[in-house]
Amino acid sequence: MKENNIFQKIINKKIPADILYQDEKVTVFSDINPKAPVHFLVIPNKIITSLNKIEKKDKNLVFHMLNIAILIAKKKKIYNTGYRLIINCNNHAGQEINHLHIHVLGGKRLKSI
Known part of the structure; x- marks a missing residue:
């Protein structure tokens, strides 16, 4: 795996991050600029640049x-109170890193969108 973005460096532990979970398929870590009391990212260890690039073989x-x-929502105790999943896709949606990622936010009442 080439290390050409910050997420890949986190996956490979080349830069520090608050890693909450990691296995052979995904890495989960706390967002460095949280928008809620609980804010973490779930990223695939495989390079998928955006939601638009998911293929049928990626369904699992x-x-x-x-x-x-x-x-992780259960571990962070936001499972019962509620949480939000966000996937930004491309520049106009606010995707800053070209690596698919799910933002998970909770820990307070979130504003409706």
Whole structure:
């Protein structure tokens, strides 16, 4: 895996991060600029540059990402009160890193969108 973005460097532990979970498919870490009391990212260890680049062969990986988001929501005690999943896709949506990632936010009442 080439290390050409910050997420890949986090996956490979080349830069420090508050890693909450990691397995062979995904890495989960706290957001460095949280928008809620609980804010973490779920990223695939495989390079997928955006939501638009998911292929049929990635369906199990995406399902795993969602399952891990739920697992960490339970560990962070936001499972019952509620949480939000956000995937920004491309520049106009606010995607800053060209690596698919799910933001998971909770820990307070979030404003409706």
